Amino acid sequence: MIHLEQKSLSLTNINTVAVRYLGTGCSFGELHYNFRLGKSTITGIVREVCEALWEKVTKNVMPEPSEDIWKKIAKDFEKYANFPNCIGAIDGKHIRITKPKDSGSLYYNYKTFFSIVLLALCDSNYCFTFIDIGSYGKSSDSAIFKNSAFYKRLIEKSLHIPKPKPISETDPKPLPYVIVGDEAFGLSENVMRPYAAGKGLSYEKKIFNNRLSRSRRFIECTFGILANKWRIFHRPINVNIDFAEDIIKACCVLHNFVRTRDGIQYEDTLHTAPMSNLITLHAGRGTPSSLNIRDKYANYFVNEGRVEWQDTKI
Structure with a gap:
């Protein structure tokens, strides 16, 4: 689940952090400065979004x-x-x-x-x-x-x-x-x-x-x-x-x-x-x-x- 520091973030911002990481290849340290979030928070966001994408979206865009x-x-x-x-x-x-x-x-x-x-x-x-x-x-x-x-x-x-x-x-x-x-x-x-x-x-x-x-x-x-x-x-x-x-x-x-x-x-x-x-x-x-x-x-x-x-x- 979303960590305490993340609860104040909107779903849009959470997804933005994850997509920025995947799309740019920025390190968690670089995203820390860009979004003013702790590195552990950013790491948690990226991991949870990636897991959710696989669990919830795969059946729609990559069906067997x-x-x-x-x-x-x-x-x-x-x-x-x-x-x-x-x-x-x-x-x-x-x-x-x-x-x-x-x-x-x-x-x-x-x-x-x-x-x-x-x-x-x-x-x-x-x-x-x-x-x-x-x-x-x-x-x-x-x-x-x-x-x-x-x-x-x-x-x-x-x-x-x-x-x-x-x-x-x-x-x-x-x-x-x-x-x-x-x-x-x-x-x-x-x-x-x-x-x-x-x-x-x-x-x-x-x-x-x-x-x-x-x-x-x-x-x-x-x-x-x-x-x-x-x-x-x-x-x-x-x-x-x-x-x-x-x-x-x-x-x-x-x-x-x-x-x-x-x-x-x-x-x-x-x-x-x-x-x-x-x-x-x-x-x-x-x-x-x-x-x-x-x-x-x-x-x-x-x-x-x-x-x-x-x-x-x-």
């Missing part, structure tokens, strides 16, 4: 997708990225934090800073559909995904993903709905990643990689918009781990709220500021059993699913 919502997302990805049956783009970013007390090297990542990982899935409107926060920065990239709640539900088939659907009029065999990611994400029935780059990569595989990259750009842009709007991500988050997770979750909720309310032009997302504090995860191993599914998508992209501009992109 139903089967119909997944189908709508897939329809939009096909429209904007020319990738059928795609229900999202996934990626992970290392969020800078100060070294947690008594944590040793658990949060020290390969980029030589302390971090926790934000794993996120987005739609083609640059809104987050799922987020998973808290993996150690030291964790291997493949382990981060496989240890996430999202992955466990994907394996358990409890995400309400629609049944496979044909993408071709000439081949009635249905293909599963898929999520697109980079090399960090193992190939599986519902997760597509690019073919490994190399000199011997065939035309068909190059086209597939380009089409997948075009779809993956949505999550890169989503992270870019997040970091540009909420500048707390431009410096190490100097709070304990639980509080840091609350801050990140609140920013993702606010991102969706602002995106839904104000919208953003697609072109604007291509000019986002560099995200020096959000580091892209690197390669992990794939799942050989799903090679056939990827090959069928690749074959579709050079035949019935061909688009006129694709040869200029490889």
Whole structure:
């Protein structure tokens, strides 16, 4: 609940303090001088607002997708990225934090800073559909995904993903709905990643990689918009781990709220500021059993699913 010193503040002022912290990246000390409030009061305000945003607003701006919502997302990805049956783009970013007390090297990542990982899935409107926060920065990239709640539900088939659907009029065999990611994400029935780059990569595989990259750009842009709007991500988050997770979750909720309310032009997302504090995860191993599914998508992209501009992109 609101502390004694906060009771004299209006709800507007309380929210202003929290949004100023998230939006500017100011320290609690800087906000102490700006608002003439004690540091402990400001800390309490920010934490309580972040917790309330996650508990009260998430269901409205980041609801768990139903089967119909997944189908709508897939329809939009096909429209904007020319990738059928795609229900999202996934990626992970290392969020800078100060070294947690008594944590040793658990949060020290390969980029030589302390971090926790934000794993996120987005739609083609640059809104987050799922987020998973808290993996150690030291964790291997493949382990981060496989240890996430999202992955466990994907394996358990409890995400309400629609049944496979044909993408071709000439081949009635249905293909599963898929999520697109980079090399960090193992190939599986519902997760597509690019073919490994190399000199011997065939035309068909190059086209597939380009089409997948075009779809993956949505999550890169989503992270870019997040970091540009909420500048707390431009410096190490100097709070304990639980509080840091609350801050990140609140920013993702606010991102969706602002995106839904104000919208953003697609072109604007291509000019986002560099995200020096959000580091892209690197390669992990794939799942050989799903090679056939990827090959069928690749074959579709050079035949019935061909688009006129694709040869200029490889």
